[in-house]
Amino acid sequence: MAGKQLMFYATKEDLIPILSHIESIFDIKYVLTGLFEYNIPTIYESYEEILDLGYIDNPYYGSSQNSLMIMEKSNEVIVRDIPQRKGGILYAVDPMKNLQSIELRLGGIYTKKENILVVSRTAYVNENSFSESTYKELIKKIKKSFKKYDFMEWIGPNAEQKLKEGWRLVEDARRSTNYDLRYKG
16 A cells, blocks of 8 residues: 655635535545444535535544545445444444545634644545546645645645734644744745
8 A cells, every 4th residue: 555645724715626626527525534433424425515614623633523535426435343342333434445535634723722723634545546536636736726835735825824814823733833834924
């Protein structure tokens, strides 16, 4: 298994043209990933159905409530049973069995503190034509619309405006401000 990833800062206004572009090229759906108490996946047919698009309730992007897989609409979502040591079963929705997918872990405006924007991430781990072509088109649109900032991070126009206004742009809002993205004026 090989893969690639791209980290980027985006507001809802930055995300809409990116996701709209991807939906205009590929017949896709967004599937909520994680461990769940139920075995029926949550599926969004369009980014417009994601109610809290551009917002995050957790201070860390890795724990986003909008951790999604982008898949072809025609592909069935495979849910894995994960037996628990203390009994019972949780159900995993992830790329392990859903090979033709890419990850889209959306950060956004942190809802529990003011003036914090949490990073987003897109990646793929399974090499196949759908994953590679969808990821390639997604990052091409991001790189065309956003500005490269640091080593691996890109920033959307609205996110950059927030940075100029003094917002913290972070991977994890609990960390010191020493780790924040810095404005390059």
